[in-house]
Every structure is written in structure tokens, then in C-alpha cells.
Amino acid sequence: MNSEYLLRKIFHSAITLFIVLIINYFLFRIMPGDPVSMIMRNPNANPSMLAQVKSLYGFDKPQLVQFAVYLRELVKGNFGMSFFYRQPVIDVIGSRLFATLVLAFAAEIVAIFLGILLGKIAAVRRGEPVDAAILGFSLVTYAMPTFWLGIVFIAFFCVHLGLFPTVGMYTSGVTFAGFADKAVDLAKHLFLPAVTLAVVIVGGYSMIMRSSLLDVLSEDYITTARAKGLSRRDVINRHAVPNARLPIITIIAINLGFMIAGALQVETVFSWPGIGRLMYEALKARDYPLLQGIFLIVSFCVILANFAADIMYGYLDPRIRY
Amino acid sequence: MKLLEVRNLKTYFDTREGVVRAVDDVSFSLEKGEAIGLVGESGCGKTTTALSVLQLLPKEGRIAGGEILLNGEDFAAKSEEELRKHRWRDVSIVFQGAMNALNPVMKVSRQIAEALLLHEELTEEEARRRVLALFDLVEISSSLVDCYPHEFSGGMRQRAMIAMALACGPKLIVGDEPTTALDVMVQAQILALLGKLRREFGMAMILITHDLSIVGANCDQVAVMYGGKVAEIGPVGKVLRNPCHPYTQRLLKAFPDIRGEREMVQSIPGFPPNLVTPPPGCRFSPRCDAAREICFSREPAMRCVEPGHEAACHFAEERS
Numbered sequence A: 001m002n003s004e005y006l007l008r009k010i011f012h013s014a015i016t017l018f019i020v021l022i023i024n025y026f027l028f029r030i031m032p033g034d035p036v037s038m039i040m041r042n043p044n045a046n047p048s049m050l051a052q053v054k055s056l057y058g059f060d061k062p063q064l065v066q067f068a069v070y071l072r073e074l075v076k077g078n079f080g081m082s083f084f085y086r087q088p089v090i091d092v093i094g095s096r097l098f099a100t101l102v103l104a105f106a107a108e109i110v111a112i113f114l115g116i117l118l119g120k121i122a123a124v125r126r127g128e129p130v131d132a133a134i135l136g137f138s139l140v141t142y143a144m145p146t147f148w149l150g151i152v153f154i155a156f157f158c159v160h161l162g163l164f165p166t167v168g169m170y171t172s173g174v175t176f177a178g179f180a181d182k183a184v185d186l187a188k189h190l191f192l193p194a195v196t197l198a199v200v201i202v203g204g205y206s207m208i209m210r211s212s213l214l215d216v217l218s219e220d221y222i223t224t225a226r227a228k229g230l231s232r233r234d235v236i237n238r239h240a241v242p243n244a245r246l247p248i249i250t251i252i253a254i255n256l257g258f259m260i261a262g263a264l265q266v267e268t269v270f271s272w273p274g275i276g277r278l279m280y281e282a283l284k285a286r287d288y289p290l291l292q293g294i295f296l297i298v299s300f301c302v303i304l305a306n307f308a309a310d311i312m313y314g315y316l317d318p319r320i321r322y
Numbered sequence B: 001m002k003l004l005e006v007r008n009l010k011t012y013f014d015t016r017e018g019v020v021r022a023v024d025d026v027s028f029s030l031e032k033g034e035a036i037g038l039v040g041e042s043g044c045g046k047t048t049t050a051l052s053v054l055q056l057l058p059k060e061g062r063i064a065g066g067e068i069l070l071n072g073e074d075f076a077a078k079s080e081e082e083l084r085k086h087r088w089r090d091v092s093i094v095f096q097g098a099m100n101a102l103n104p105v106m107k108v109s110r111q112i113a114e115a116l117l118l119h120e121e122l123t124e125e126e127a128r129r130r131v132l133a134l135f136d137l138v139e140i141s142s143s144l145v146d147c148y149p150h151e152f153s154g155g156m157r158q159r160a161m162i163a164m165a166l167a168c169g170p171k172l173i174v175g176d177e178p179t180t181a182l183d184v185m186v187q188a189q190i191l192a193l194l195g196k197l198r199r200e201f202g203m204a205m206i207l208i209t210h211d212l213s214i215v216g217a218n219c220d221q222v223a224v225m226y227g228g229k230v231a232e233i234g235p236v237g238k239v240l241r242n243p244c245h246p247y248t249q250r251l252l253k254a255f256p257d258i259r260g261e262r263e264m265v266q267s268i269p270g271f272p273p274n275l276v277t278p279p280p281g282c283r284f285s286p287r288c289d290a291a292r293e294i295c296f297s298r299e300p301a302m303r304c305v306e307p308g309h310e311a312a313c314h315f316a317e318e319r320s
């Protein structure tokens, strides 16, 4: 991998981000509902007051000027005010995004390790009962509704066994003695939602790892490696896996982006204060500035994840030079 | 003692359609330093024969009968652990260049060094020096030592593959269409190189190819295979000059002669036999224009037509 590749990828990401920005901006201009009435929330406001509000917010300026202002404010970190929360959008999103990132990363890490491991075992033992069991597990968990699994987990681990708390990210109304205490509390709350999310995505990873490893195992260089006298384990770990893990990186990146927005079900079931739920709330309240901010942040995360995947790819696959 | 003796080898694949008898009763032998060419249409079992000798069959393949003696030791009876010690030191293989015979995400030098480090007590530094010496031997610039396979041209990749095959000084080298994907000039260079090194180190070779002229120029013996069986076998000069099996005769006619008159290449009508349910009698009989009644019912035995030259045809002697 060289710096030219890196620059090119940064450039691509920047372009994508800009296009998303444009779409995101104009999408909200063509959505139903008039921002002025949203701000006023008063059906009896008289026309002169409406005109006043219009000019105050700059709605009387041409669209392009408005867009330029929007961009300028974005760069400054101003995402606008939430109608509903009456707070800067960025502040509303901030803590929620952190909650989702914690959840998504915890789930991803478990799912990646477990998925790759299961896929590897299944591929190496293709056709044996272990393979069938892993495949079955993958398909069932893949098809399982997230909210249902979450409810089952809560019913069993929280209600029946009383092992974990059921709601939120921290125990409410508690002041923590120190960072360690807080982390332990977070871990307790995080465990079930993260496991739920991980179980739902692990099947996809293991199936992809399995099929990609099976593809690789039929390649000639695997026969070469065997012919050289490498042990079965070395053939798999040194020659097959480095090639088989390439496709999975793309999937992980796509999934990671998707999860930021898609953790909604888990967040709802476990009352996790994440961005998925915030989006749902914003939608219900027709809080357009907040929704717009969330869309932008989520898009940014998706683009960032794909960028990271490209970098990983360039690092792991020497053939990539474009 | 012969270096390699393959006796009545049978290799079957268990598939959903049934048992594929990819290699069915194949015998041949090689002296030290000798080269044999395996030729025949696609799907006749050449690769399977080679992989059987190397004990590298895929999961669904199995050796159903026969013996493979390398230096008098039964290779097929060894455990995987024992085999691993013999691999690459005794037998190595060079695959077709167009295919991915080299791992695309590993440096070429690393892949060669890997074989060395596995079989010999070497330090990293010594292994690297050996790799450089091997690069020199196959005439690749040492500046390419830290490159990845995709940075090599097809011909260079094949040279690198040969360097790797030579690394541990094997007694037998298998070339499975080692030059098929290369242009004629490079093909000639690679074969010349292989021949030179083979003579230098006294290595025997099994050369798999579709091209009879390559066999003529590079091998001592030739085995013509058809439908999983050996149709004709013998010293190259005798078989090519005096082919006694109708299939060999057709195969020779199927190659255009540049110096000869311009005429259409004669392809052999029909298809190779289904190896799950092969035809009764001689497997070539449905496509043979000299077939008589007996050919459709009785399988021909190997018949000796001249010393060392045998053909599996009921009427082999008539044609010699």
C-alpha cells in the first residue's frame, strides 16, 4: 500500500460525503411540512410574524445561499437546533452516538472473532456433523428476529436468573465512586444487548467465512502448500486464512455502518440510549433538524467504516494498487 | 531399483453422480533421472495420476487399488505425518502458470524459504541466501526477491515455481502442464531450463501436457492415456514413430505439421467416455473407426509390440 492509494481513498470518501450532504440537505427541503410552522407550533400566528420568522431563519434567501450557510455552519460544528429538545442537535446526538458505538463495537468484536472461528471450523470439516451444526446455527440465528431474541434473553437472564439489569446503559440514580465502578456497571448493562446483536450478525460472518475459505481451499496454491509438506494447520492458517479473510472485511465494514442505524431493535428492547432510538423519536416528533443531523452522522460513520475497510484491504492484499 | 513404480493404480472420486473412475489400472515406472510424458485429452486422468503419486488427492478422491513405490517404499501406505517428511524433498510439483499455484498474498521469496525452513535446519539468513541462489539458477533477477506473485510475468512466475520445486533437491519433479499458458518462446525457454536443471541434478520428471511435440523433445518415455487407462506406453521415439493404438494415431494426426501440407487438423469425433459408467469393452471403441466386434465386448489387455513398447488394443500387432 502506498500514500497515493491512501490519498485516493481519502478523496473518494470526501466526494461521497459531499454527495451525501447535498442529498441530505435537499431531501429535507422536499419533505412535507413547513419549517416555519414547525418552529412556531402555533396555527394562529399572523402573516407578519411568519414573515419575520422566515427572514430571521433565512428562509427568504435563495436555496443555494441557504445551502452555503448550512455548509458553513456544519464546518463550524453547528448542526442546528432540535425542534423537540430545544438543544443544539450536536449535543443531542453526541451522547447517543457514543452509546451506540459502544454497543456496536462490542457486538462486532464478538461476532467477528466467533464468526471467523466458526466459519473456519465449518470449512475445515466440510460435510461432517460439526459443519452441519455450525451451518444450522448460523442460519437460525441469522433468521431470528432481533427483538424476539432480545426479549427471550431478558426473560431468561434478567427475569428468571436475575443476572443482568434490564434497562439502560448505567444504573440510574447512582453516583459512581470511580471510573472502574462505572465501567463495571456499563459492562453489566452492555452484556446482553451486545450478545443479542452479536448473535444476530455472527451467522452471516460464519457463513461468508466458510464459503470463502472453501473457495480458497480448492485453489492451486493450497495444493502447492500441501505438496511442500506443511501440516494441515499451517496450510489453513498461513495460506488459506490470509486469502479467505479478504471478502469478510468488506462485509464487516458494510455491517458496521448498518449497525449504527440498525441497532434500533436492540436499543428499543433494552432501552439502550442509542442513536437508533433517537432517530425513531426524532421521526415521531417530526424533528427535522435532529433527523438531518442523525442521517449525516450515520452516513459519515458508514463512509468511515468503508474507508477503514479499504485501508485494511490495501494492507492485507498486496495486489491492490489502484 | 526403480525410482518410481506405479502398479495397477486405481483412483476413484466419490461424487453425487456415482464413482468416477478417473484412473483405472494405470502402470508405469521411472528410472532415476528419467522423464515420462503423460498425454491425452482433457479429463483422461493425467492430473489425477500425478496427484495420486504425490498423495495430494482432494477429499472426495481415494486410491482404490494398486501400489505406488517411490525408492521401493510404498507411498500410499504411509501416514500423513510420515508423508510430510518426504514431500518436496522427494517429489515436488510445478502447476500450470495461469493458475494460482503461488499464494497471491505472500512474497515469492517467503514461499520458497518456507519449503526450505520446513525440511532443512536453516536460519532465516541461510534460507534467504539459498533463495537468492535459486533465483540465480532459474535466471530471475535477485531484485525481484521481495516481490509478490502478481508483480511477476507469467514466465517469471513459472521460473519462480521451478525454483521452488528445486529448493529441496527432489528426486522427482512433476510438471502439470507447466508451460500451457505461456507463449511459445517463453515455453521453449522454460522447458530448456527445466531440462538443463534436470540433467544437472539427475532428477526424474513426470511431464503432463497436451502437446506431443513437447513430449518428443523433453521425455524419454511417453504414456498416452485415454479414459483413465493407459492406451499406449513406451520409449518416446518408438511410440511417436510407430504408434500402434488407433487413439495415439488419431492424436498424432490431430497436430498440424508446420512443414507439411496445409490441411485441416483432424479432430477426433465424439466425446471422451463417461468415467462413471464407462462403455463395455475397449473404452475407445465408440470413437474408433477401426473397431471390430470384439472391441465392443472385451477389454483389451496390454500387448507388447516391440521391446518396451505396449499398446492396449486387440489389434496392436497388426498396426506395428
Ligand SMILES: Nc1ncnc2c1ncn2[C@@H]1O[C@H](COP(=O)(O)OP(=O)(O)OP(=O)(O)O)[C@@H](O)[C@H]1O
Pocket: B013, B014, B015, B020, B022, B040, B041, B042, B043, B044, B045, B046, B047, B048, B049, B058, B060, B061, B275
Ligand atoms: N475432485 C474431483 N471430483 C470429482 N471428479 C473429479 C475430480 N477431479 C477430477 N475428476 C474427474 O476425473 C477425471 C480425470 O480428471 P483429471 O483432472 O485427472 O484430467 P486431466 O487429464 O488432468 O485433464 P486436463 O487435461 O483437463 O487437465 C475427469 O473425468 C474429472 O471429471
Ligand SMILES: [Mg+2]
Pocket: B046, B047, B048, B176
Ligand atoms: Mg489436468
